């Protein structure tokens with residue numbers, strides 16, 4: 001039944017700085033900004049951000065749900081994400097909308113079936129073992145940077161099949177181009193002018209396109225188990241396939257989608273396990289028992305049996321969501337929880353805020369992985385109380401890939417190393433793009 005409650009108008013936003021609005025406030029402390037908005041306006045609040053005045057901030061699981069379920073098809077991804085990172089990752093799946101998105105997603109789903117994940121997982125083990133062998137344990141070991149390199153190396157193997165015939169130098173250049181794209185997304189100067197992150201990002205994108213396009217013929221010629229080859233060969237149930245241009249666009253986006261998110265999850269887990277030795281020990285005992293049973297290259301089902309690592313991963317994603325907000329634009333007038341949102345309004349959907357609301361979580365700031373245990377399942381307090389992977393038709397397609405990668409890497413880390421972190425340590429987070437610890441996440445690391 002349609003609601004008869006009166007619809008209110010969105011009030012004008014509080015003034016932020018000219019051009020960038022409240023962007024700096026967000027970068028300094030997103031949670032403080034969310035709390036302020038929530039206290040002043042509740043779940044639907046006006047905002048000025050990134051030089052565009054017409055923003056709304058959606059906070060709390062009810063408001064997030066309206067935008068993500070998108071029942072009236074009012075919310076689009078493309079125009080919103082394009083504004084932020086379009087020149088570097090545009091035409092990736094996340095940027096497509098409605099019928100076109102549906103078509104591409106149906107094709108891409110074939111790249112993330114359980115059989116494919118099993119193949120990707122098998123390819124991860126050697127990359128992880130080789131990467132961890134190069135780690136030099138030390139007090140104050142910068143775990144975030146080491147994990148970032150490792151997840152890039154894993155991506156090279158699982159996404160590119162080891163990029164055979166490519167020299168280490170060329171692969172390093174690819175990684176640099178890719179990093180330039182990621183960094184450009186957080187640029188303050190968002191024009192193509194010399195010596196800026198933006199220009200370096202555009203150059204990086206051109207290089208990635210050239211590199212991937214150069215590889216396309218060989219990937220089209222032979223079907224192998226890496227993601228690049230898979231994208232070249234899959235088709236939907238209706239026989240639709242990706243063009244060469246689609247494959248390149250999807251590859252660049254997938255590298256980005258997979259990389260920083262997994263790195264952030266892993267480094268948060270390392271911090272929390274370093275601060276909670278009892279959990280580190282519990283996870284290690286499970287990993288060791290699995291290794292004793294099946295060896296050191298467990299398959300997907302075996303990795304899924306590591307329930308303590310899974311609980312810690314979920315809790316880490318709750319406490320530090322790698323994607324704290326997602327963006328949308330209203331493509332027609334719509335109403336969210338009784339507030340009219342005019343067509344053209346941009347929205348920040350604050351996933352992270354719901355993760356810390358006391359209405360849905362006991363002692364929300366505390367590290368308590370058991371809250372996800374079958375007996376407690378606090379995440380069931382609301383469908384969108386825990387939404388690190390988003391929701392609705394754009395829900396992360398790599399969610400199970402991420403789970404397999406994070407668990408496989410943690411499995412090896414726990415077997416090879418032990419580490420500790422000062423219980424009082426608070427990670428200084430850089431929020432300019434995805435949240436990462438700017439001190440590189442120091443841990444005291446020892447080889448076992």
Ligand code: HEM
Pocket residue numbers: 077093094095105254257258259261262265321322323326327388389390391393394395396397398399401402
């Ligand atoms: C812990 C790791 C990850 C997190 C927290 C994460 C989070 C997210 C979120 C929040 C979205 C929704 C964006 C939106 O609705 O606008 C998303 C979309 C997406 N992610 Fe992930 N992601 C992770 C890992 C991955 C990995 C490993 C891959 C690929 C291998 C991947 C591929 C994608 C794709 C293709 C989309 C777009 C889906 C669509 O628009 O239909 N993600 N991710």
